[in-house]
Every structure is written in C-alpha cells, then in structure tokens.
Amino acid sequence: MEGEESLSVLIVDQDAASRNYLSVMLRRAGYTVLTAPSAREGLISIWRDLPALAIFDPALADMPAVEMVRRLRQDRRTERMPLVALSSRENAEEMNALLSAGCNDYLVKSGQTVPQLLQLIPRLLRQQTDVKKGGYLVVFLSAKGGTGTSSLCANVAMCLGKNKPDASVVVADMVLPIGSIASIVGYNDRLNLISVAMQSPDLITARYFKEHLPKINEWYFRLLAGSPDPDVANQLPGDRLGPVVSGLQEAFDYVFIDLGRSLSRLSLPIILHADVLALVLSTEMASVTLTQTVWSYLQAQGVDSRRVYAILNRAVGLEGLTKAEAEQMLNLPIQYAMPYMGGNFSLANNRHEPVATKFPLDAATLTLNQMADQIADLAQRLRRGG
Ligand SMILES: Nc1ncnc2c1ncn2[C@@H]1O[C@H](COP(=O)(O)OP(=O)(O)OP(=O)(O)O)[C@@H](O)[C@H]1O
Ligand SMILES: [Mg+2]
Known part of the structure; x- marks a missing residue:
C-alpha cells in the first residue's frame, strides 16, 4: 500500500x-x-x-x-x-x-x-x-454433483419467468464439459454455449442473443444450451465466457447461469460478478462438508454472504442432516429447503416438463415459486444497496 x-x-x-x-x-x-x-x-x-x-x-x-x-x-x-x-x-x-x-x-x-x-x-x-448493471445475474453452484443444481436452476427460472410476465429470462448452461439443461427442457438444436463462445467476440452481442436464442415453450425462458460434449468444451478459450455473460445481461432482465460444480478459473469471475449466488447442497454429510470448503474459499475471494442464497435440496430423501445442523456447519444461513419429490422430479425432467406444470399442487411447486420470488427480491434489494 x-x-x-x-x-x-x-x-x-x-x-x-x-x-x-x-x-x-x-x-x-x-x-x-x-x-x-x-x-x-x-x-x-x-x-x-x-x-x-x-x-x-x-x-x-x-x-x-x-x-x-x-x-x-x-x-x-x-x-x-x-x-x-x-x-x-x-x-x-x-x-x-x-x-x-x-x-x-x-x-x-x-x-x-x-x-x-x-x-x-x-x-x-x-x-x-463494482457497480452492477444490466440484467440481474443469478448463478447456481454446488460443491458436489447430483445435488439437483441443474433441475433447480431450470425450474426456479421457469417460475420467475411465469410469475413476472413482463420480465425476460434466460438460462445459460455453463457446466463444463457437458451441460444438461437442454435435456431437462427438451431442446435438441445445435446452438450452444461453445458454438456461441467460439465466434469472434464482437459478434457476441445483446442483439445476437435476442435474435438467436430459442424460446423454450412452457418454460418461460430463453436458453443458451450447454456444451454438447467434452471434446468441443476443451476448445473453449479461457476469455470467452465473460463477453457471453455481459451480452446476456445486456439482452435480458434475469440471467440464470448453471455452473454446476465447476468452481474454476473460468467460473470464478462469473461468481464474483453475480447479483445472487444460489448455492445448492443436499442433506448428505459429504455435500455439506464440500460446501463448507467451497464457501470458505469463496468467502476468502470476497463473495459477500448477503449475496448467497443457500438451498438445502432433499434430493436424496429424508435422511441426513437437518437445516439447523447444516447452517451450523457452514456458518451460513440456509434460505430454503426443497422437499424430497421421490421419483417425481426425474419424471418431470424426463418428460421435459417444469415441476410447476406437471405437479402444480405439489409442495415443491410452492417452494420453487417462493424461491423464484425471494431470489428476484434479493437481487433487487442488493442493487438498491440495502
Ligand atoms: N428435491 C428432489 N427430490 C427428488 N429428486 C430430486 C430432487 N432434486 C433433484 N432430484 C433428482 O436428482 C437428480 C440429479 O439432479 P440434477 O441433474 O439437477 O443435479 P445436478 O446437481 O445438476 O447434477 P450434475 O452434477 O450431474 O450436474 C435428478 O434425477 C433429479 O430429478
Ligand atoms: Mg447439473
């Protein structure tokens, strides 16, 4: 100094x-x-x-x-x-x-x-x-695979898009080396993160995204599908995700990004830039322990805990730690616990249907809607500086 x-x-x-x-x-x-x-x-x-x-x-x-x-x-x-x-x-x-x-x-x-x-x-x-501008950036991250990060990202974004008909919502699958949101929502075309990011950076504009990103019926959002396979993912130059994220923020009101468990040199700038970081963990001890490690790392990188929206997803059933135990271990408040849906979550995913459409009366639908509202409120509140 x-x-x-x-x-x-x-x-x-x-x-x-x-x-x-x-x-x-x-x-x-x-x-x-x-x-x-x-x-x-x-x-x-x-x-x-x-x-x-x-x-x-x-x-x-x-x-x-x-x-x-x-x-x-x-x-x-x-x-x-x-x-x-x-x-x-x-x-x-x-x-x-x-x-x-x-x-x-x-x-x-x-x-x-x-x-x-x-x-x-x-x-x-x-x-x-770091003054945030453009659409709100909501990043979904987990410390362990299979905790429901992609399913929650897609379904929370869907509820937000449905509840806020005037707002434009996009979901970008940035899980490397293979994305999975396309298969959850049933998108089969070829436009994806890698094909977009490999273009010359001056073509990656808000206008490009508005014109080219597909609207996914029933899901109330546009999609930037993830990498289709590891081979093409490995060709991605390290500096290309930044312009994609800023272009999306310029084009849409809410940008949801699934990062899965990819905490890396490529994803850290996106995490640091997020308005809200949705941290998904399950009730298994291993998930909580790994989340603990990820959270202390992120905290040391300066991620403000007010931006963290921790979700305890009961993806594995009723066993495991309680919300209070997980909070105590993580030293972080958990905003919401997503109920266990048995085989129904996979059923909805396999049919490419949102949970809120397939099971409108399920407790999970209420939870997803509330999470969407709370995440939007949090993002807005933090921009206002409160
Ligand atoms: N609350 C829940 N109740 C029941 N099943 C769930 C729940 N949450 C997630 N699942 C199921 O868990 C599986 C994994 O979900 P998903 O692919 O979203 O996890 P992920 O964290 O994105 O995994 P990956 O590490 O592969 O990216 C899916 O079959 C999904 O249907
Ligand atoms: Mg995933």
Missing part, C-alpha cells in the same frame, strides 16, 4: 486484548486503524471518521450488535459500508440475524483470523465499487 493514502478500518470490540492485537496486525498490513470499545463509541467514530470498513465483535454490552448494524444501514453515509462481524464463538442464530440486518460477512475468531481478514478486506472494498 506504499505510496497510496492508507485506508482506515475501524475495530469495535469490548475486549481490549483482542482489539489491540487486531489493530497491531492490521496496521502492520498498512491500514490506518481506529478502535472503539463499545457500540455507541463505534457509531460515533464511524459517522465522524467514515472509515472504509468496520469490523466488530457482536458481543457488545451497550447495544445488541444487530441494532448497531441496522442503524448503520439506515444512514445514507453507511448504507453500503462493508461491515464484518468477528465473533468469538460460532452461533448460527447470531449470524443469521446479523447477515439479514445487512452485515456483509460473519467470521469466527481463530488462528486464521488475520490472514482471512487480509484477503477479505480488499475484496469487500473492491466489490463495493
């Missing part, structure tokens, strides 16, 4: 030892550090000194931390300031309350706190200035 004016960070912590330790470490990393021992003094310092970012331990004697976050979010000066909770104990309830009040991230104090913060701070600051 030499040569630049150093950024200031405020630490609010009523524990003097913890406050001092963190200030020394952050000063050493080049930040100007301000400290406050209570919520009230924290608020005074934040509004007077306007630090770039504030870190606070939620254990504050003079005010519930949630109340402090709410006040900051209600004030124009701090409605977008990155706020990081740094708790001394893991507490899912506290975390849910703080994140829904508008806190950007929730970390638990550990030996890794300083390196975690040193990665997180610059990224949160960068994200804050």
Whole structure:
C-alpha cells in the first residue's frame, strides 16, 4: 500500500486484548486503524471518521450488535459500508440475524483470523465499487454433483419467468464439459454455449442473443444450451465466457447461469460478478462438508454472504442432516429447503416438463415459486444497496 493514502478500518470490540492485537496486525498490513470499545463509541467514530470498513465483535454490552448494524444501514453515509462481524464463538442464530440486518460477512475468531481478514478486506472494498448493471445475474453452484443444481436452476427460472410476465429470462448452461439443461427442457438444436463462445467476440452481442436464442415453450425462458460434449468444451478459450455473460445481461432482465460444480478459473469471475449466488447442497454429510470448503474459499475471494442464497435440496430423501445442523456447519444461513419429490422430479425432467406444470399442487411447486420470488427480491434489494 506504499505510496497510496492508507485506508482506515475501524475495530469495535469490548475486549481490549483482542482489539489491540487486531489493530497491531492490521496496521502492520498498512491500514490506518481506529478502535472503539463499545457500540455507541463505534457509531460515533464511524459517522465522524467514515472509515472504509468496520469490523466488530457482536458481543457488545451497550447495544445488541444487530441494532448497531441496522442503524448503520439506515444512514445514507453507511448504507453500503462493508461491515464484518468477528465473533468469538460460532452461533448460527447470531449470524443469521446479523447477515439479514445487512452485515456483509460473519467470521469466527481463530488462528486464521488475520490472514482471512487480509484477503477479505480488499475484496469487500473492491466489490463495493463494482457497480452492477444490466440484467440481474443469478448463478447456481454446488460443491458436489447430483445435488439437483441443474433441475433447480431450470425450474426456479421457469417460475420467475411465469410469475413476472413482463420480465425476460434466460438460462445459460455453463457446466463444463457437458451441460444438461437442454435435456431437462427438451431442446435438441445445435446452438450452444461453445458454438456461441467460439465466434469472434464482437459478434457476441445483446442483439445476437435476442435474435438467436430459442424460446423454450412452457418454460418461460430463453436458453443458451450447454456444451454438447467434452471434446468441443476443451476448445473453449479461457476469455470467452465473460463477453457471453455481459451480452446476456445486456439482452435480458434475469440471467440464470448453471455452473454446476465447476468452481474454476473460468467460473470464478462469473461468481464474483453475480447479483445472487444460489448455492445448492443436499442433506448428505459429504455435500455439506464440500460446501463448507467451497464457501470458505469463496468467502476468502470476497463473495459477500448477503449475496448467497443457500438451498438445502432433499434430493436424496429424508435422511441426513437437518437445516439447523447444516447452517451450523457452514456458518451460513440456509434460505430454503426443497422437499424430497421421490421419483417425481426425474419424471418431470424426463418428460421435459417444469415441476410447476406437471405437479402444480405439489409442495415443491410452492417452494420453487417462493424461491423464484425471494431470489428476484434479493437481487433487487442488493442493487438498491440495502
Ligand atoms: N428435491 C428432489 N427430490 C427428488 N429428486 C430430486 C430432487 N432434486 C433433484 N432430484 C433428482 O436428482 C437428480 C440429479 O439432479 P440434477 O441433474 O439437477 O443435479 P445436478 O446437481 O445438476 O447434477 P450434475 O452434477 O450431474 O450436474 C435428478 O434425477 C433429479 O430429478
Ligand atoms: Mg447439473
């Protein structure tokens, strides 16, 4: 940070030892550090000194931390300031309350706190200035195969398209090396992600997408089908997905992207750019453990937990972890649990029919509709800066 004016960070912590330790470490990393021992003094310092970012331990004697976050979010000066909770104990309830009040991230104090913060701070600051434009970008990601990511992506997008007849919706299958949404919705033509992305970048425009992407009957969206086979996928140059995503965002109001479990150099920029990251996990221990790894990686890359919409999909039946257990392990609130549909989900997929059309009275249809509404609301709310 030499040569630049150093950024200031405020630490609010009523524990003097913890406050001092963190200030020394952050000063050493080049930040100007301000400290406050209570919520009230924290608020005074934040509004007077306007630090770039504030870190606070939620254990504050003079005010519930949630109340402090709410006040900051209600004030124009701090409605977008990155706020990081740094708790001394893991507490899912506290975390849910703080994140829904508008806190950007929730970390638990550990030996890794300083390196975690040193990665997180610059990224949160960068994200804050990354003004999102164009259609809302909703990315579906999972940490383990077969958790229902593609089925949920297609069906939630369908409900959104149906519930918002004035909005245009597109689904792009970016699972490499082979996509599967085309087979879920019954699209057999040849236009696909690879054939589009291999064109010269100046042909990949909003107009091209509006003119060429097929409307899928009954699904209320347009489709950019996925890669048809690994051979062609391997020919895809690394810099081509970006222009495809921006072209889609320019052309449509909602862009749903199925990334499957492809967390890679190619997909990370798309994830970082998303308005909402729908993280799909199942109730199996292996799925939750892998999601834990993926989530800590994404958190370190600066993905703001307010953008994460975690879905617990009971793709394997009723056994496995509960929602509360999964939340506790992940340190992340789970917004929705998708009910187990037995063979019905596969049946609808095999017939290329949306669940909402095939089983309109099933609890799953209600869930899918609510997820679609909540995802759209979240995307809109975050763009408004709330
Ligand atoms: N809630 C559910 N109830 C019953 N079956 C489900 C449920 N969710 C998904 N399935 C079934 O699980 C299977 C896998 O779904 P899907 O292909 O969408 O998963 P995926 O995560 O995209 O997998 P992949 O890793 O292959 O991309 C499908 O047969 C689907 O019908
Ligand atoms: Mg899939």
